[in-house]
Structures are given as structure tokens and as C-alpha cells.
Amino acid sequence: MDVGDQLPAETVLADKMDVSRTIVRNALQKLDTDNLIQWEGRNKTLIRKPLAEHRLEQAENTLSTEQMEQKFFEWILRFDVPAGTSLNVAQLSRKFGVPVHVLQEFLAGLSRLGLVERRPRGGWSLLGFTSEFAVELSEFRMVLELNAVRQLLTLPPEHEIWQKLEALKQEHEELKGGLEERYHDFSLLDEKFHAAINSVVKNRFVLEAQKLIKLIFHYHYMWDKRDELERNAAAIDEHLEWINAMLARDKAKSEAAALKHLRRSKETLLQSLRGHKFA
Numbered sequence: 001m002d003v004g005d006q007l008p009a010e011t012v013l014a015d016k017m018d019v020s021r022t023i024v025r026n027a028l029q030k031l032d033t034d035n036l037i038q039w040e041g042r043n044k045t046l047i048r049k050p051l052a053e054h055r056l057e058q059a060e061n062t063l064s065t066e067q068m069e070q071k072f073f074e075w076i077l078r079f080d081v082p083a084g085t086s087l088n089v090a091q092l093s094r095k096f097g098v099p100v101h102v103l104q105e106f107l108a109g110l111s112r113l114g115l116v117e118r119r120p121r122g123g124w125s126l127l128g129f130t131s132e133f134a135v136e137l138s139e140f141r142m143v144l145e146l147n148a149v150r151q152l153l154t155l156p157p158e159h160e161i162w163q164k165l166e167a168l169k170q171e172h173e174e175l176k177g178g179l180e181e182r183y184h185d186f187s188l189l190d191e192k193f194h195a196a197i198n199s200v201v202k203n204r205f206v207l208e209a210q211k212l213i214k215l216i217f218h219y220h221y222m223w224d225k226r227d228e229l230e231r232n233a234a235a236i237d238e239h240l241e242w243i244n245a246m247l248a249r250d251k252a253k254s255e256a257a258a259l260k261h262l263r264r265s266k267e268t269l270l271q272s273l274r275g276h277k278f279a
Contacts, residue, residue, distance in 0.1 A: 007037065007044040020101055030056075068098045069106065069211070087116065087124040113212050131270055138266035141213050142259065144206060145197060149258050152200045153251055162247070164196045169243045176236050179229065186232040193239055231268060238264065 007013070013024045032039045034054050038047050072092075087107070093100045107124050110116045114133065116124050127133075155161055171189055175182055191214060198210055238261040245253035 001046050003046055003048060005046050007046065009042070023101070068096045068102065071096050072106070085126045086119070087126055089124065113209070115212075134269050135266070137213060138262070138269065140209065141266075142262045144201075144209065144213070145194070145262060146255060146258055148197050148201045149246065149254050150251070152197060152246060153249055153254060155200065161196065161200055165243055165247055168193055168196060169240065169247070172236050172240050172243070176233070176240075179233055179236070183229045183232045186235065190235065190239075193243075234264070235261070 001007075007028070008016070010021050010024045010028070014021045017024070028037070028039065028044060031037045031050075032044075034050075036046065036048055036050050036054065038045045089100055089103055089107070093103045096103065107116050108118075111118060111124075114127060116126055119125050152161055168189075172193075175185060175189060179186075195214070198206075238257065242254065242257035242261055245257045
């Protein structure tokens, strides 16, 4: 553009650059602050050419969407905010180091899972991670993982899952042998074990729910430290019982072991909530 030219309307700029009008308006405000344009009503006139120093430095170490999701769930699971709290999107975007539009898209996804809701006059409200939510999620988890077990047991001997289970069995036995020194390592092994079982199900409708289940059920091993050694020891034995039943292709024992572990995991999660006075 030449000095004296008029900038297009905000809607035109948004369409041209494939961004929201909010982003365009923020950029125009920056140009106005830097005295690069003269903004009078709807007229925005270029009054001088931008120089290198007018460019914003590109943010470094911006979180990926997955990292942002983890930080958000950690924030909820650590009970830093009560149910019903209004979410300040601009503030949270700075807290998690992500653009506002990325956080908005993430919250829209969470609204389908019942963790947040859009307020009638705009903005978001945290519905909260309550005991009722934990019970509902636990019951849904049982349905999904029992279905995964049933599908897993129909797979042929050459399928990669059988090698994964043999390797997981060895990892569990090694961790059990040195648990007193390494019991903090269980949360990652737990996540790996359940991910392997669920990986045999290829269903697009399950993927988003699995993400939430993984973050909540496996993260609580990290933030609830009470009786951690004893809980992890019991969980390892339950995993091994479950793995051995699947390797033996025993459907009845596999389902029984899965239910035993998933019910105990549900009770552990609820106990954590009671310990934090959220039940």
C-alpha cells in the first residue's frame, strides 16, 4: 500500500487473511498505537510505512495443543478452581501460552463432554470435575474398555497387540520388583497399558472421550500422593492378572480382571475427590 491509502474493512481483511475479526481488530489497534495508521470511525488510513521494529517477535516455546490440554486438565484436577467459575479466556490464553482462538476451540470440544458450558451472554463457565462427573465417566470407561478387551481377544496371533502385551507384562514385573524406589513410574506405565488395550478399537466417536479418560484417570496418579506406594502395588497386580488372562485368550477371566481393576480405579478416583472435599 501507499501512504494515504485506505485499509479494507475488517471483514474483508479477516476473509483475506483467513483469521477472525478479533485478530484483525487487535492488529489494527497495534498499528494505530504505533502511529502507522490513522483510525477515524470506519476509515483507517495508512500514514507511514511499517519498519522492522514494528513487527512483533514471534513467540517461542508456544505450547502444542496437546500440552495445553494437559495443563488445562492439571489445573482442573488440582482443584485450583471450583465448579461454576467463569473462565477468562484472555487470561487463560496467557496462562497456558496459546492463542485465544486455540483455547476457544478447545473449550468448545470440552463443552460436548460436559466439563464446561458457554454462557448465554458469551464466555465460558467451568461445570467442574465433580463426584457425579467421575461416576459417569467411570461407567462409560468400563463400557469402552470391556468392548476393547472383547475385540482384542478376537485378533489373530500375528497381530502386534500380543507382542505389546508380552512387553507390558515384563515392564510390570520389573517395576514390581523395584517398586519401593520406582513407584512414581507407575502413572506412565498405567497410561501405556490402557492405551495399548484401547488402540485395538478404531472408532472415531471414541477418540475424544478416550482423551478425556486418559487425562483424568491417569493424571490422578500424579497429583494424589496419599498411599501412593500401596495403591500402585495393588494396581500392578491387577494389571498383571488382566494381562495374563488376555494372553491366555480367556474371555471370562479377562473381563473379570478388567472389571475388578476398573471398579477399583473408580473408587480410587472417588476417594481422591472425597479427600479433597469435592464429593
